[in-house]
Amino acid sequence: MRRKEKRLLQFAGLLIAALLFLPNVGLWSLYRDRVFDNSPDTVDGPGGIPPIQGLNHMRKVAQVGPDGVRRTDWHDYAAMRRDATRIGNGEQGKPFPLTETDQVDQAYRENGFNIYVSDRISLNRSLPDIRHEKCKQKLYAEKLPNTSIIIPFHNEGWSSLLRTVHSVLNRSPPQLIAEVILVDDFSDKDHLKVALEEYMTRMPKVRILRTKKREGLIRTRLLGAAAAKGEVITFLDSHCEANINWLPPLLDRIAQNRKTIVCPMIDVIDHDNFGYDTQAGDAMRGAFDWEMYYKRIPIPPEMQRDNPSEPFESPVMAGGLFAVDRKWFWELGGYDTGLEIWGGEQYEISFKVWMCGGRMEDIPCSRVGHIYRKYVPYKVPGGISLAKNLKRVAEVWMDEYGEYVYQRRPEYRHLSAGDMTLQKELRNRLNCKSFKWFMSEVAWDLPKHYPPVEPPAAAWGEIRNMGSGMCMEIKHFVSGSPIRLENCVKGRGEVGWSHGQDKSLYHPVSNSCIDSSPSERRVFMNSCDPSSLSQQWLFERTNATVLEHFNRGTN
Ligand code: LR7
Ligand code: MN
Numbered sequence: 001m002r003r004k005e006k007r008l009l010q011f012a013g014l015l016i017a018a019l020l021f022l023p024n025v026g027l028w029s030l031y032r033d034r035v036f037d038n039s040p041d042t043v044d045g046p047g048g049i050p051p052i053q054g055l056n057h058m059r060k061v062a063q064v065g066p067d068g069v070r071r072t073d074w075h076d077y078a079a080m081r082r083d084a085t086r087i088g089n090g091e092q093g094k095p096f097p098l099t100e101t102d103q104v105d106q107a108y109r110e111n112g113f114n115i116y117v118s119d120r121i122s123l124n125r126s127l128p129d130i131r132h133e134k135c136k137q138k139l140y141a142e143k144l145p146n147t148s149i150i151i152p153f154h155n156e157g158w159s160s161l162l163r164t165v166h167s168v169l170n171r172s173p174p175q176l177i178a179e180v181i182l183v184d185d186f187s188d189k190d191h192l193k194v195a196l197e198e199y200m201t202r203m204p205k206v207r208i209l210r211t212k213k214r215e216g217l218i219r220t221r222l223l224g225a226a227a228a229k230g231e232v233i234t235f236l237d238s239h240c241e242a243n244i245n246w247l248p249p250l251l252d253r254i255a256q257n258r259k260t261i262v263c264p265m266i267d268v269i270d271h272d273n274f275g276y277d278t279q280a281g282d283a284m285r286g287a288f289d290w291e292m293y294y295k296r297i298p299i300p301p302e303m304q305r306d307n308p309s310e311p312f313e314s315p316v317m318a319g320g321l322f323a324v325d326r327k328w329f330w331e332l333g334g335y336d337t338g339l340e341i342w343g344g345e346q347y348e349i350s351f352k353v354w355m356c357g358g359r360m361e362d363i364p365c366s367r368v369g370h371i372y373r374k375y376v377p378y379k380v381p382g383g384i385s386l387a388k389n390l391k392r393v394a395e396v397w398m399d400e401y402g403e404y405v406y407q408r409r410p411e412y413r414h415l416s417a418g419d420m421t422l423q424k425e426l427r428n429r430l431n432c433k434s435f436k437w438f439m440s441e442v443a444w445d446l447p448k449h450y451p452p453v454e455p456p457a458a459a460w461g462e463i464r465n466m467g468s469g470m471c472m473e474i475k476h477f478v479s480g481s482p483i484r485l486e487n488c489v490k491g492r493g494e495v496g497w498s499h500g501q502d503k504s505l506y507h508p509v510s511n512s513c514i515d516s517s518p519s520e521r522r523v524f525m526n527s528c529d530p531s532s533l534s535q536q537w538l539f540e541r542t543n544a545t546v547l548e549h550f551n552r553g554t555n
Helices: 003-021 027-036 077-084 105-109 115-119 133-137 158-170 194-200 217-227 247-256 326-331 345-355 386-397 399-408 421-429 435-442 544-552
Strands: 070-072 147-153 177-184 206-210 232-235 240-242 260-269 285-288 294-297 322-325 359-371 459-461 471-474 483-486 497-499 505-507 512-517 522-527
Touching: 105 115, 115 158, 133 359, 147 158, 147 217, 158 177, 158 194, 158 240, 177 217, 194 206, 206 217, 217 232, 217 326, 217 345, 232 247, 232 326, 247 260, 247 322, 247 359, 322 326, 345 359, 345 386, 345 435, 386 399, 386 421, 399 435, 483 522
Parallel strands: 147 177, 147 232, 177 206, 260 359
Antiparallel strands: 232 322, 240 359, 260 322, 285 294, 459 497, 471 483, 497 505, 505 512, 512 522
């Protein structure tokens, strides 16, 4: 064969291969249409796929960046065109027109959102592309890690669960999805048994795992993570909808730094009408108040973000939707398995990734909708409290800042939260930084919104030794006086002390304070000097409840 002919043949071969295997053009795209577009209520656009203004010939060419990384346009324009033509209930993320009869209590009872409406919207419904304009131009590394998608569920509605899975498969490059793992947390609803398994036989990438008893969302996620094979694990709630090109921006950040945990923008799917929209204020930092409620705070101007499409650091995640390098997740110890049913795990993973050498970001170009429910529909087994989870997190991670939490939630102080040895060991082993560091370097803007309140921190009266029953008193009412033990006599000036807000141990009668000389290992009385650290004392623990009773004289 002559050289020229050989070239021609090679070229033709390549062309055929491309037609066959490229995700957006060849047979594969037809196959995908067939597999995923068969939900019973699918509404197809009229007669084929007309070109949409601005969506054709948009693919940007791959570029090699200054770092030598080849970046490409990951958009699936064919799918976007198909989506843009869809009309029908809830399409383009539009609210479903509700009549009063649609809003009966029964519709909300089992799921906390209107399941009647959900059932009448296609499992493949289209969503509005509400990303920042700049997101539409962005290129991401050509070589990205693949991911296992892990979706825990407990008694989730049929259409809301399936729409989660459909949206993920419809809107992710297939080569980036290693698998989708549905983890059933001991649901008792019929539709989640055989029917679900049968349905999923048509989706070869979907696996179903089940817990053997009700574990709660934290250990359920762990079960999925332990079975995952992807390089990255991506957690989603069981009532989500992934939006256009949501996945590459997440994986790209992990590819750049495997210790970065990334969260998409979480959009709101209305629990009444299923309209799709941003959260109020859209991009914000994740934070908490001192009662440990999750809060969102505005991105401070000091962060100088001139490009709102760029990732930004967030102190705390919302909890349910994030991607993490699989090995890094396990290096961080996964989650504390002592966390029960619901809540607290978002703080645990956030504090520990920041304090133990990683970081966390929100990614404006990645958007996923979540149904924010009207109320929690499922039962929480008796004896289980969110308080215990929060206390574990505070005890292991929050150091002296735990005190602020106990100030606001005195009932946590003496709550027993189980054994935390393993968690504390992990923190030591990973050589994690202090919570003070976290507050000053990561969540530095949080106190402006939720100022921690210094404990009214006080104890006063006699200081009685529990062995001898005797009291601490000063020998002379003069500076330099030693401190000694003497029988306690109520009202005798020598034995009255107060441990004030300023952390001094004050003796009001002599108007002097306990001072210390660390070099001589000696304590003695001295005139009070509020600026002197040698006069400040901190109880390891104080009991706000007891103090409060004492203050009010209720004992
Ligand atoms: O016992 C349970 N077993 C489970 O498997 C209880 C729940 N689950 C599943 C459930 O089906 C769902 O898929 O776990 C997932 C999360 O439970 P939800 O949807 O009841 O939680 P939520 O959306 O009310 O609450 C948020 O905070 C939780 C705290 O533990 C979790 O981190 C959720 O994932 C989290 N959701 C989000 O971050 C989405 C944005 C909402 C916010 C803020
Ligand atoms: Mn949820």
